[in-house]
Amino acid sequence: MKNLLHDIEEILLMGPGPSSIAQPVYNALASKTLGHLDPYFIKIMDGIKSMQQEVMQTKNRLTFPVSGTGSAGMESCFVNLIEPGDAVLILINGYFAMRMQEMATRLGADVDTLEFEWGTPVNLETVERQLKLKQYKIVAVVHAETSTGVLNPVPELGRLLDQDTLFLVDTVTSLGGIEVKVDDWRIDAVYSGSQKCLSGPPGLSPVSFSDKAVDVVTNRKKPVPNWYLDMSLVLKYWEGGKRSYHHTAPINNLYGLYQALFMALEEGLDNVFTRHAVAHRHLVSGLEALEVSLPVAAAHRLPMLNVISIPKGIDDVQGRLTLLNKYKIEVGGGLGAFAGKVWRIGLMGHTARPENVDRFLTALKEMLI
Numbered sequence: 476m477k478n479l480l481h482d483i484e485e486i487l488l489m490g491p492g493p494s495s496i497a498q499p500v501y502n503a504l505a506s507k508t509l510g511h512l513d514p515y516f517i518k519i520m521d522g523i524k525s526m527q528q529e530v531m532q533t534k535n536r537l538t539f540p541v542s543g544t545g546s547a548g549m550e551s552c553f554v555n556l557i558e559p560g561d562a563v564l565i566l567i568n569g570y571f572a573m574r575m576q577e578m579a580t581r582l583g584a585d586v587d588t589l590e591f592e593w594g595t596p597v598n599l600e601t602v603e604r605q606l607k608l609k610q611y612k613i614v615a616v617v618h619a620e621t622s623t624g625v626l627n628p629v630p631e632l633g634r635l636l637d638q639d640t641l642f643l644v645d646t647v648t649s650l651g652g653i654e655v656k657v658d659d660w661r662i663d664a665v666y667s668g669s670q671k672c673l674s675g676p677p678g679l680s681p682v683s684f685s686d687k688a689v690d691v692v693t694n695r696k697k698p699v700p701n702w703y704l705d706m707s708l709v710l711k712y713w714e715g716g717k718r719s720y721h722h723t724a725p726i727n728n729l730y731g732l733y734q735a736l737f738m739a740l741e742e743g744l745d746n747v748f749t750r751h752a753v754a755h756r757h758l759v760s761g762l763e764a765l766e767v768s769l770p771v772a773a774a775h776r777l778p779m780l781n782v783i784s785i786p787k788g789i790d791d792v793q794g795r796l797t798l799l800n801k802y803k804i805e806v807g808g809g810l811g812a813f814a815g816k817v818w819r820i821g822l823m824g825h826t827a828r829p830e831n832v833d834r835f836l837t838a839l840k841e842m843l844i
């Protein structure tokens with residue numbers, strides 16, 4: 476019988492995630508599996524929590540990775556904080572904020588949205604005006620909108636909110652690539668993903684709740700309508716002197732996240748952010764030389780997710796297949812309003828290196844001849 480795993484090729488992952496994984500993270504995944512209540516494994520969990528606090532720049536006690544991808548982190552934040560009828564404002568300028576709207580709506584929240592054109596950031600004056608009209612329990616925004624390559628003004632939004640409003644932020648694509656300061660930016664609920672700028676294996680979602688958010692969860696009128704993601708239950712496994720079974724943690728995946736966080740902190744967060752910025756500038760200048768345009772205005776571009784117009788003379792689907800099959804490079808196609816119009820070039824985590832940018836530019840140049 477043929478084993479398909481033997482024929483996996485190394486692909487340079489330059490799409491919207493997952494990003495390429497460094498060898499030490501692969502090695503970590505192959506470490507010996509321990510029991511999920513083994514005291515040594517609990518030590519590893521505590522190590523993950525404290526490294527995650529450092530990377531998220533927070534002292535929040537409730538800081539740990541949810542067992543599930545970024546969307547499970549998103550669902551954790553919404554399902555724990557929302558009760559039916561709660562007023563929620565979602566700021567939408569891309570695909571992932573639409574997913575937030577879907578989740579909040581399913582939970583029976585009174586959902587309002589402000590929509591901004593794809594490729595542009597959330598407008599602060601528009602938000603400020605809306606906040607004067609209505610009191611919201613939660614305001615939610617995506618920091619780095621992966622569908623459009625746009626950075627949203629999270630610190631400035633935080634300053635617009637009063638003390639009674641919870642600030643819920645998606646940092647799936649931003650964490651580990653640009654600054655995320657959970658405490659300074661007065662964020663109350665935040666989630667991320669292991670497989671984007673942290674370059675860990677897909678399957679874990681670092682989340683953090685402020686004390687104010689924890690109070691809201693603790694004082695709910697009704698229990699959280701989702702058993703698996705109910706923080707009050709999960710924390711009996713992730714916190715306290717005596718841990719008890721909730722679900723079997725994805726042990727080896729957590730080793731991978733441990734190693735990825737360890738490497739980011741060892742390199743130094745500032746160095747990590749600089750590496751992303753340098754790779755981004757290198758890509759932009761190379762694309763400009765090839766006369767490929769970037770639709771997002773320079774001031775709002777994300778370093779780790781570059782939206783480019785599909786170069787003239789190259790077919791969307793065929794072009795991406797050539798990159799994959801001939802050059803062993805994966806890039807992303809457009810989502811939603813951007814489908815068929817753009818490609819998304821990820822420079823996330825371990826992928827964000829000049830030699831990878833050069834490999835992509837060389838391939839593109841050959842395809843344009």
Ligand SMILES: *Cc1c(COP(=O)(O)O)cnc(C)c1O
Nearest residue numbers: 544545546571619621647648668
């Ligand atoms: C990828 C992504 C998600 C969803 O994460 P999954 O790991 O695919 O579930 C959510 N928000 C943003 C901004 C993302 O880029």
